[in-house]
Amino acid sequence: MMMRIFILAFSPSIATSFVPQSAFKPHTACHQNNIQPLKMGFFDNLFGGGVQAEASHILISGDDADSKLEDIKQNIYKTALKGKSADMGVDAEALMSSFAQQARKFSSCPSGQKGGSLGCFGKGQMVPEFDEVVFNDQVGVVHGPIQTQFGSHLILITDRDE
Known part of the structure; x- marks a missing residue:
C-alpha cells in the first residue's frame, strides 16, 4: 500500500x-x-482562538489588603486627573503612569518594579479570577480589588484583542 x-x-x-x-x-x-x-x-x-491581553496589576496580601487597595485606587485616579474634572475623563497615558507609580511603591509582586506590567498573555495563562477580569471587563479602567490565591489585586487592562 x-x-x-x-x-x-x-x-x-x-x-x-x-x-x-x-x-x-x-x-x-x-x-x-x-x-x-x-x-x-x-x-x-x-x-477563532488566541485572544491576547496586556495588563498591569498591584498585588497586596494581608487582612487589610482590600482597604489599602481601595485607597491606592483612589490615589491612582486622583493623580491621573491632576485637578481636572472627573466629567472630562481620565487620559489613558496619565492613568497608566499613575498606576505604574503606585505599583512600584506598593505592589508585593516582582512586576511592581516594572510598574506592575505583566506584559502580553493569553487566556488561561493566569489564575481564573484574574482571567475573568482581564478578558471580560472594560479596557482602560482600574478593576478591583480582585481576590486570588496570591492576594488582592488592582488590575489595569491596557490592551486586548476583541
Whole structure:
C-alpha cells in the first residue's frame, strides 16, 4: 500500500492573496516586537482562538489588603486627573503612569518594579479570577480589588484583542 503525504507550506506573502492583510497585523501592543504571535495571527483569526491581553496589576496580601487597595485606587485616579474634572475623563497615558507609580511603591509582586506590567498573555495563562477580569471587563479602567490565591489585586487592562 502506497501512502502519499502532502506538505503544505506557505509564506505570508502568498497567503495574503487569499486572506485579508489585516489578519497578519498585530492586534495588541504586546505583539509589536514578537514575530511568533504575528505568524500565528493568521491561524488565530482563521480558527477563532488566541485572544491576547496586556495588563498591569498591584498585588497586596494581608487582612487589610482590600482597604489599602481601595485607597491606592483612589490615589491612582486622583493623580491621573491632576485637578481636572472627573466629567472630562481620565487620559489613558496619565492613568497608566499613575498606576505604574503606585505599583512600584506598593505592589508585593516582582512586576511592581516594572510598574506592575505583566506584559502580553493569553487566556488561561493566569489564575481564573484574574482571567475573568482581564478578558471580560472594560479596557482602560482600574478593576478591583480582585481576590486570588496570591492576594488582592488592582488590575489595569491596557490592551486586548476583541
